Amino acid sequence: MKSPALHMLLALTSLVIMAALSLMIGASDMNLGAVIRGEGDDTLILLASRIPRTLAIILTGVSMAISGLIFQMLTRNKFVEPATAGTAESAGLGLLIAIAFFPAAPLLAKMSIAALCAIAGTLLFLRILDRLPPHEPLLVPLVGLMLGGVIGAVATFFAYQADLLQYLGIWTTGEFSGVLRGRYELLWITGILALIGYLYADQFSIMGMGRDVSITLGLDHRTVMWIGLIIVSVTTAVVVVTVGAIPFLGLIVPNIVSRIMGDNLRAAVPWAASLGAGALLLCDIIGRVIRQPYEIPIGTIFGVVGAAVFLYLLLGRQSHAVR
Amino acid sequence: MIEISNVSHNIDGAPILSDVSLTIPRGGITALIGPNGAGKSTLLSLIARLVRLQSGVITVDGADVTTTPTDTLARKLSILRQDNSVAARLTVADLVGFGRYPHHKGRPAPEDHALVDHALEMMGLTQLRDRFLDELSGGQRQRAYVAMVLAQDTDYVLLDEPLNNLDMKHAREMMERLKAAASQGKSFVIVVHDINFAAAYADLIVALKDGRVHSLGTPAEIVTRPKLGEVFDLDIVVETVGGHPLALHQIAPPPQTGT
Structure with a gap:
């Protein structure tokens, strides 16, 4: 903790290295020298596949981590994230509705319907949250998972009826192998939302101290709640539409950052962003290398790595408390 | 007023x-x-x-x-409620610093930092400023909350x-x-x-x-045996010590004899 600036520099350097690795690795051989000389298909591979893929991973990692952080501040619960609040499932249901009823609509319109459904689902979750006893923090993600399960079941039934089941699978397991130029650009919206989230960092930190403190400090509690709600829901919807949900990214990364840095978002957001992007890049690289030329879905790798890290954190905290 | x-x-x-x-x-x-x-x-x-x-x-x-x-x-106007359960993991300096938020709205000026330092010092928290709230004792945490309210000035x-x-x-x-x-x-x-x-x-x-x-x-007008008796439904002996009324509420009054 002696020099946060130095640590941030180290984190960013490793991020750049991983991004470079991510550009180099892939099913087809690509040679940087060839790109510079302008030979063969190498430039095309780089521009059409590798760069979009790497950017998509970074944008997803950054925005999902920040969304999780914001969501945890709004609900004052460390176990809440889009996958444990019904947000991701609602976005999936919305996209399904859009495809079934407006198959000809442009992707942006379909995404908007998904986003509206995500907002509605998250609102429902927050309403339920108000009725839960405040001293039972573990009840919150349990209820959220159940709500997600119910919404997911509705979506599955609906997809089964409309013969759209294969889509549902794509949205619920995040995957970057299909990312190509022209198919990821919507993700820039999440980048903008993440930036807005950073601008409101102080407000979200204050929300994390509870309603009474935020009113005392003159915060417009409702407005900030809505801003956070929209950032989280729209980010989730865009990620679901473009690459598919990455469960628990928004849970694990913010918890790691909170353990080390605390919950002052002004300081925590840059760390959550770099850790989110770094973790996804690493998992994606592992997934691509482990059984080349085939790929293991990033969600699988992330689940294994993330669960291990999270368990370590939980148990480490326990032994710390005992001492 | x-x-x-x-x-x-x-x-x-x-x-x-x-x-x-x-x-x-x-x-x-x-x-x-x-x-x-x-x-x-x-x-x-x-x-x-x-x-x-x-x-x-x-x-x-x-x-x-x-x-x-x-x-x-x-x-x-600022308020400190009785039941403070700030679940967020904040350092003492962060918490007290947020007391300045109504004034600087996210852009603290040197004057804000000075007021935060002053509030920390007033509550004897200067040594603890970089500690997280969940690492403090109940009394230290209470002082941190009061310092936050004081920093709001x-x-x-x-x-x-x-x-x-x-x-x-x-x-x-x-x-x-x-x-x-x-x-x-x-x-x-x-x-x-x-x-x-x-x-x-x-x-x-x-x-x-x-x-x-x-x-x-x-x-002097309120802390008297009859007044306290009415308010609290409790017979409380009040003595005067060093010019201050002192209520001996912990002790039951000695039984009155002769009545």
């Missing part, structure tokens, strides 16, 4: 406050006393707009608390049980510091359980009972 006119409040049909009218003067320490459930905390929450007013009017220096923009009020400060969890040394130090700030023009409205702290430090004592103002006056 805080003016409370005809305030009544019900929670689930149960009356908590009934037609309370009260003027709290500017400058000095006003102590609210009364038995559990008398409505002290509710009254503080209503003044601080944490709870929506059901009937009546409350103004702070003429500003109606229901219609004045909340961020304007945040520069006039408002004319009116409402404190619900500020002496919670504090040992004797820190409790007295806190009251001495509030007294010093009050003498420079700040107004404190505090709910205290220990009647003797109210007797020793308050300029005005307001006794609440069953949601009504039972009586108000200087410590």
